[in-house]
Amino acid sequence: MSNTKYTYAVARIRALEVSLFNDAFIEQLLSLGTAEQVLQAVMEKGWGDVSADSSMDAVLKREEEKAWEVIRDVAPDMSVFDVMSYPKLYHNLKAAVKEVYTRSGREGIFYDDCSIPGREMLRIVENREFSKLPGDMGRTAQEALEILLHTGDGQLCDITVDRAALEAMYAAGKRSGEPIIESYADTTVAIADIKIAVRAQKTGKSADFMRSAMAECDSLSVDQLIRAALSGADEIARYLEGTSYAGGADALRESPSAFERWCDNRMTETMKTQKYETFSVGPLLGYLIARENEIKTVRIIITGKQNGFSDDAIRERIREMYV
Amino acid sequence: MNIAGELGIVYALLGAAVAVLFAGAGSALGVGIAGQAAAGVVTEDPSKFAKVLIIQLLPGTQGLYGLLVGFITLSKIGILGGGIADVSVSTGLLILAACLPIGIVGLISGIAQGKTAASAIGIVAKKPEQFGKAMLFPAMVETYAILALLISFLAVNGIQV
Numbered sequence: 247m248s249n250t251k252y253t254y255a256v257a258r259i260r261a262l263e264v265s266l267f268n269d270a271f272i273e274q275l276l277s278l279g280t281a282e283q284v285l286q287a288v289m290e291k292g293w294g295d296v297s298a299d300s301s302m303d304a305v306l307k308r309e310e311e312k313a314w315e316v317i318r319d320v321a322p323d324m325s326v327f328d329v330m331s332y333p334k335l336y337h338n339l340k341a342a343v344k345e346v347y348t349r350s351g352r353e354g355i356f357y358d359d360c361s362i363p364g365r366e367m368l369r370i371v372e373n374r375e376f377s378k379l380p381g382d383m384g385r386t387a388q389e390a391l392e393i394l395l396h397t398g399d400g401q402l403c404d405i406t407v408d409r410a411a412l413e414a415m416y417a418a419g420k421r422s423g424e425p426i427i428e429s430y431a432d433t434t435v436a437i438a439d440i441k442i443a444v445r446a447q448k449t450g451k452s453a454d455f456m457r458s459a460m461a462e463c464d465s466l467s468v469d470q471l472i473r474a475a476l477s478g479a480d481e482i483a484r485y486l487e488g489t490s491y492a493g494g495a496d497a498l499r500e501s502p503s504a505f506e507r508w509c510d511n512r513m514t515e516t517m518k519t520q521k522y523e524t525f526s527v528g529p530l531l532g533y534l535i536a537r538e539n540e541i542k543t544v545r546i547i548i549t550g551k552q553n554g555f556s557d558d559a560i561r562e563r564i565r566e567m568y569v
Numbered sequence: 570m571n572i573a574g575e576l577g578i579v580y581a582l583l584g585a586a587v588a589v590l591f592a593g594a595g596s597a598l599g600v601g602i603a604g605q606a607a608a609g610v611v612t613e614d615p616s617k618f619a620k621v622l623i624i625q626l627l628p629g630t631q632g633l634y635g636l637l638v639g640f641i642t643l644s645k646i647g648i649l650g651g652g653i654a655d656v657s658v659s660t661g662l663l664i665l666a667a668c669l670p671i672g673i674v675g676l677i678s679g680i681a682q683g684k685t686a687a688s689a690i691g692i693v694a695k696k697p698e699q700f701g702k703a704m705l706f707p708a709m710v711e712t713y714a715i716l717a718l719l720i721s722f723l724a725v726n727g728i729q730v
Contacts, residue, residue: 250602250605250684250687253602253605253606253609253687254605254606254608254609255609256606256609256691257605257606257607257608257609257610257687257690257691257694258609258610258612258613259609260609260610260690260691260694260695261609261610261612261613261614261617261694261695262613263694263695264694264695320609524606524684524687524688524691525684525687
């Protein structure tokens with residue numbers, strides 16, 4: 247009977263899926279004249295908090311928090327969601343390491359809605375209490391701090407932490423024992439590797455640089471991707487055509503933003519089957535990704551309108567919805 | 570004391586117990602699974618309470634079928650409404666065998682129906698107007714519990730004590 251532990255959670259998510267935005271509502275938002283009207287329309291759908299700040303950033307941040315509050319409330323085991331929380335956690339680590347090095351005293355560089363909030367992360371790195379960090383994170387923190395202190399190379403510090411984040415996500419996916427989480431982690435790592443290859447190719451980075459930035463995954467060969475990147479942008483697209491990311495090859499040839507959009511759409515497409523699951527963690531993950539996608543799309547529409555983009559230019563960038 | 574004679578009534582009682590225990594357990598598990606899903610939906614949308622309650626109760630019938638066969642068996646061997654009949658070992662074993670269908674099918678179909686009911690509750694959560702169709706999926710599982718009830722009922726009735 248252990249396979250029914252998500253029954254309550256999935257039923258709650260099913261009820262919440264009704265309030266997710268569909269493609270038709272996104273079209274309605276696009277047809278509105280100004281960014282303020284778009285923000286007003288989503289707030290009428292219950293976004294943000296009535297009494298709180300009604301700026302775009304505050305409303306969208308609150309929605310992200312709400313999505314995680316729901317998951318924390320319903321999930322019987324949060325450890326399977328490590329894979330989703332690692333990017334924020336490792337961002338905090340990176341920000342803390344740089345803050346310790348630069349002593350800039352900047353505000354607002356940390357995420358607070360994760361297991362180790364900014365202040366605590368800063369204190370851990372400052373006091374070199376690396377053993378308090380989970381898993382291999384302590385070793386990464388020590389390595390990143392030493393790199394920065396000895397070489398002052400911010401980029402090397404960044405790729406060390408980013409690669410550790412990808413490896414942690416991949417390992418968390420494997421550890422979860424849930425095929426959908428594993429597939430999500432693997433796809434996320436593969437897409438990050440592709441993005442690294444594209445940027446490294448454009449900036450003429452070496453194979454060693456790419457190798458130290460990319461993480462291993464099941465659906466791509468890092469070695470082949472590096473070889474392709476060294477041969478040119480077309481080679482990367484050609485290599486992708488032979489993998490499960492074939493659709494991304496055309497998007498890559500089109501533009502970087504088209505590729506970003508394709509990545510998100512592919513994830514949504516993978517998750518759509520989870521709408522018909524009743525007893526697995528899949529629908530929870532699907533809901534979380536759908537909410538993130540929705541928030542990202544609303545942000546694109548609002549900023550697009552603020553910057554005077556045409557509807558067509560915004561439409562090219564908006565993501566497919568989950569429902 | 571005739572031990573062989575006593576064993577007959579023990580086997581017959583065991584039959585009644587199998588019918589009530591297994592079918593009841595199946596229903597308890599099934600209603601429990603569907604209940605978790607129902608609670609999840611009502612947490613977000615209390616207006617769907619009546620609809621999800623009806624679907625939650627569908628796996629409850631197996632327990633009633635087991636109870637019915639249990640009653641018939643008890644009345645057949647005279648434990649209910651009169652003196653205890655003299656049941657031979659072979660008759661006792663026949664009654665036990667007759668009770669097995671509803672016991673075993675009740676347990677399995679109760680759990681299966683509970684899972685189907687939980688999925689059907691998902692339909693009601695998203696499309697409440699499709700309540701009728703949502704009811705049909707778990708109701709399909711019921712067919713096999715009814716078939717098992719029929720055989721157990723006819724078999725217990727057909728055994729001469």
